Amino acid sequence: MTSVDFEEVSAEDVSRHFGRRRAVSRMTFRATRGMILGLLGPNGAGKSTLLAMLATLLRPSSGTIRYGTFGLSGGAALRARIGVLGHDLFLYPELTARENLAFFAGLYGIADGDGRARAALERAGLETRGDDPVASFSRGMRQRVALERALIHDPRLALLDEPFTGLDDASSGALLRRLRTLRESGAIVILATHDLDLAEGLLDHALFLREGRIVESVVTPGGLRSTYRSVIGR
Amino acid sequence: MIRAVWLIVRKDVTVEVRSRELAYTTVFFAISCVLVFAFSLVQEGRAAPGVGPGVLWMAIMFAGNLALGRTFERERQSETLRALMLVPAPRPAVYLGKLAGIVVLLTLTEIVLVPLVALLFQAELLSHPFWLAAVVLAGTFGFASVGTLFAAMLVRARSRDVLLPVLLYPITVPVLIAGVRATVAIAQPDFDADIVRFWFALLVAFDVVFLTLALWTFEPVMTD
Missing domain, CATH: 3.40.50.300 (P-loop containing nucleotide triphosphate hydrolases)
Known part of the structure; x- marks a missing residue:
């Protein structure tokens, strides 16, 4: 590419x-x-x-x-x-925050998707909730994960x-x-x-x-x- | 491209393993179809010749339609299909990933359906398992290749639940005919490999044509 x-x-x-x-x-x-x-x-x-x-x-x-x-x-x-944070959050509620971030990092061709997801969770202040499904998050927490998803590929x-x-x-x-x-x-x-x-x-x-x-x-x-x-x- | 397809399939499988929503609804719906036909068409433990294969393919197509609608409904709820359209992977990779997920789900449904139909309709479906697997897989692939494209196209249409079968069933009639005829031939006591080979070749030709068309048209139809 x-x-x-x-x-x-x-x-x-x-x-x-x-x-x-x-x-x-x-x-x-x-x-x-x-x-x-x-x-x-x-x-x-x-x-x-x-x-x-x-x-x-x-x-x-x-x-x-x-x-x-x-x-x-x-x-x-x-x-x-291009990174996009939509009005809808573009996250899979059944997946954990870490899985969502690693999935999109992979699709953006980032080799160390897990490492990038870890750093993104730290920036979102959600290190301790990274392995919880997004469905269990409040709207604000989802918004923070969604922002990091949008910016995961710099x-x-x-x-x-x-x-x-x-x-x-x-x-x-x-x-x-x-x-x-x-x-x-x-x-x-x-x-x-x-x-x-x-x-x-x-x-x-x-x-x-x-x-x-x-x-x-x-x-x-x-x-x-x-x-x-x-x-x-x- | 292959990596993107793999990531999408793995994601779909993970989501399904957690929710089990599609598997349960698809399998139970397919079983219900077979049972209803069995109560109606099986008299004194026997059904007319050829009924079993027909019921099998009807159940596959009805259940397939349900699965196609639900799998894209899931992508619509959080607009994740838009997110998939935004990633730098070739857009046909999204189509192939979703197609593979549907084929896996329908194959699992068929693993339950085939022995059930063989049992209830006393059909000799498993007398040539290799041919049966090849025919059912080719038919499923053809049905899913058209269905995945249409389901993706209709994801933002208000009347998508009505439009999907209206568009899908007429175009996949060749799959239904070839699938039923090949399965009937497989279940015959005097098995004729040439007849099965003919219908199987038709299914493969359908698969190749519609997969090519879908890969070619997916990007333009998904860009508004």
Whole structure:
């Protein structure tokens, strides 16, 4: 498999329709290495659809997504550089946390899957629960395992859909630290969130979305809540 | 690719060993089918010639449909099929892994079904065990190769439980015909290897054609 790496991700006039419904409409933006880009907006604004297109799960109806010099045709080599935390957690409840992590590490071609799973469990603070089935975990614990699953292959592009869901204060703090570490390591992080308080001070760039369109783009944003109220309402 | 297939099969087997959901439902459903047909068609300990093989294949196909639906329902619940689509392994590896899991499950079901049908319908199914194993395995593989593709395609369709048999059964009619005819020939007192060989060759041809088509189309149909 050819190795793929890229310095930036860009979307140019990207739209996605489902039948007559336009989920994403003519979005253009760019995210570079070492950046955390936030997608902010109400339900149905097009955040998850946009993330699915960036993850190569959905094809845009029109427009272009590029990963450095590579397009969506980068295939398996491109997917090897992308990590996705979905709204659904992509975990098998019957398997233990360790088995889930080792399974996905294996699929990403990591030779020492067990070692990588052990390190991931430590980062998630779940070393002692690693051999318990995921079905027995709380939502917050599952979320932490799911995040480590998404990042187990050190992706260049991390796409996170509502990563703070179900996390208590301590876990949210740990996640914020993890995201900042990712930024420092040169990853491109794109996250969709409703939690403006947690996103405050974290984002390098915020896109405010409404009804499938970018209605505001703010670099090094501050006062997210007031900006959100003024461009989205309520 | 082979490693990814192996990992997916091993994962499916581990999940099934823990939950036993698919094995129990598939085997009990298949046994129930055979028993219902036996109560209806066996009179004074004997059934009409050829009934046993027909019941065997009906039970395999009904149970197979159930297993196909459930195995992909499991991948849908936590959207893990999407996670499998995201890994850098070739996407046909996901198809092959799921196909192998279904074939293993149906083979286990058939290990229970064949002696049960032979006993209840007084059919001489086990008189040529090599041929019977080859025919049943080839038929199962053909049915599962089409079914795995359709079940994966329909995983996000709201009416998937209705659509799967509607799409699957007409296309796998050749498997049913060849499987029944070959099994009837195997159970005959005057065994004719040429007839069995003919139907077996038809099953293998079906397997090759549909496996090739499924591998070719899996990636495009799974990319929205």
